[in-house]
Amino acid sequence: QAKTEGAVRDSVRDYAGLKGTTILFAAASSADGADIQVYPEDSVVLGVLKDFGLVPAPAMAKVRREGRATGGQKSPVSYVWPHERAGELSADILVASVSPDDMADLRVGGKIPALSTARQPSLFYAAGIEDQALRSGSALAVAWAGRNIVPELAKAANYERQRSAGK
Numbered sequence: 489q490a491k492t493e494g495a496v497r498d499s500v501r502d503y504a505g506l507k508g509t510t511i512l513f514a515a516a517s518s519a520d521g522a523d524i525q526v527y528p529e530d531s532v533v534l535g536v537l538k539d540f541g542l543v544p545a546p547a548m549a550k551v552r553r554e555g556r557a558t559g560g561q562k563s564p565v566s567y568v569w570p571h572e573r574a575g576e577l578s579a580d581i582l583v584a585s586v587s588p589d590d591m592a593d594l595r596v597g598g599k600i601p602a603l604s605t606a607r608q609p610s611l612f613y614a615a616g617i618e619d620q621a622l623r624s625g626s627a628l629a630v631a632w633a634g635r636n637i638v639p640e641l642a643k644a645a646n647y648e649r650q651r652s653a654g655k
Contacts, residue, residue, distance in 0.1 A: 496539050496540065496630060496634055498634065499540065499631075499633075499634025499635060499638045500540055500541055500634070500638060502642075503541075503638060503639070503641075503642035503645075505642065505645055505646055505649060506540060506541045506542065506638065506641060506642045506645050507541035507542075508541065508542075508543055509541070509542050509543070509580045509581060509641075509645040509648070510542070510543055510544070510545035510546070510579045510580045510581070511534075511537055511542040511543065511544065511545060511579050511580065511581045511582070511583060511641075512526060512544070512545045512547060512548065512551075512577055512579040512581075512582050512583070513526070513527045513531070513533045513534055513537065513582075513583045513585065513622070514526045514527065514569070514577065514582060514583070514584055514585065514603075515527075515566070515584075515585040515586075516584050516585070516586060516590075516600045516602050516603050517586070517587070517590065517600070517602070518586070518590045518593060518594075518600050521571065522571060522602055523568050523569060523570055523571050523602065524568070524569045524570075524571060524574060524577070524602050524603070525558070525566045525567070525568055525569070526548070526551045526555060526566060526567045526568075526569050526577070527565075527566050527567075528548065528551075528552065528564060528566070528567065529544045529548060531565070531566070532623060532624070532625040533583075533622045533623050533625075535625060536622055536625055536629075536630055536633060537583070537622070539630065540633075540634070540638055540641070542581070542641070545577075545578065545579030545580070547576065547577055547578050547579060550576060551567050551569055551577070552567065555567030555568060555569045556568040571602035574602055574603055580610060580644075580645060580648045581610045581611075581612055581641060581644045581645060581648065582603070582610070582611050582612070583612045583613075583614055583622070583641075584600065584603060584611060584612070584613050584614065585614050585615070585619045585622075585623075586600065586613050586614070586615050586619075587615065588615050588616050590615070591613060591615035591616070594613060610644035610645070610647055610648045611644075612637075612640060612641060612644055614637075617632075618633075618636070618637055621633040621636070621637065622637065
């Protein structure tokens, strides 16, 4: 426990601007018409992201009220959010979990149709090991995420702050 907490502290030490950045974590597919799966504040993945100083976006309250809970109403695993309403998912950073195949397509100019209308400009795609590291919550995964994902999220947070200041 202490070793994991130390790894988290070390990973965010140089990224003070990350603290307080709003975030949503959602799974999305490149299939036309596929809805978005949004993970709640008490999910493992949001717990990991909160450990890094990020905070759930206010849009999460709307997702809880209006999304379709999966895995049970009392303790949902996630919420299904209609792809047509992706524009309502606003956060400083949207972490989008995608399949490795979708990630390969994105690298050659593809897109995730369900996220094309999302309002946040800072989008971080998590596929493969990035996705596993965020979802597992294990000490080793959290340490890996701190070294490899936190710098990318900090870049996105910085971009969002600069973009917002320019309005």
